[in-house]
Amino acid sequence: LKGIDSHIVEDTEEARQNTSKYPKPLNVIEQPLMAGMAVVGELFGSGKMFLPQVIKSARVMKKAVAHLIPFMDKEREENLKSKVAVSNESPYQGTFVIATVKGDVHDIGKNIVAVVLGCNNFRVIDLGVMTPCEKIIK
Secondary structure, three states, rough: OOOOOOOOHHHHHHHHHOOOOOOOOHHHEEEEEHHHHHHHHHHOOOOOOOHHHHHHHHHHHHHHHHHHHHHHHHHHHHHHHHHHHHOOOOOOOOOEEEEOOOOOOOOOOHHHHHHHHOOOOOEEEOOOOEEHHHHHHH
């Protein structure tokens, strides 16, 4: 909540290793990290937190998610391999193209959505930030 990131990697790793509470790395994002961001949203909405603090909190969230991504990628690859071994069909449930449009550099929400989709066996084509509409439509 305060945007302090000095122990975020260690704290995130501790949560990830607590498999009885968070069986999958994605659960760490969906539960404690998103709960923290929900509080940030409530405080901002009520005028008790201001944009600079929200941005600091989002950066901490982004750092925590970045720590979890390799673990989620490994889990996803294992799931895809086992799905391909059982069936000759595509291992993906579908494909999503995701981006933030030109003029918007805020990507924390986009990145979280991309991670959640990827962990749920969707192929994600991430066009990045500041993406012109023409590129998205292609």
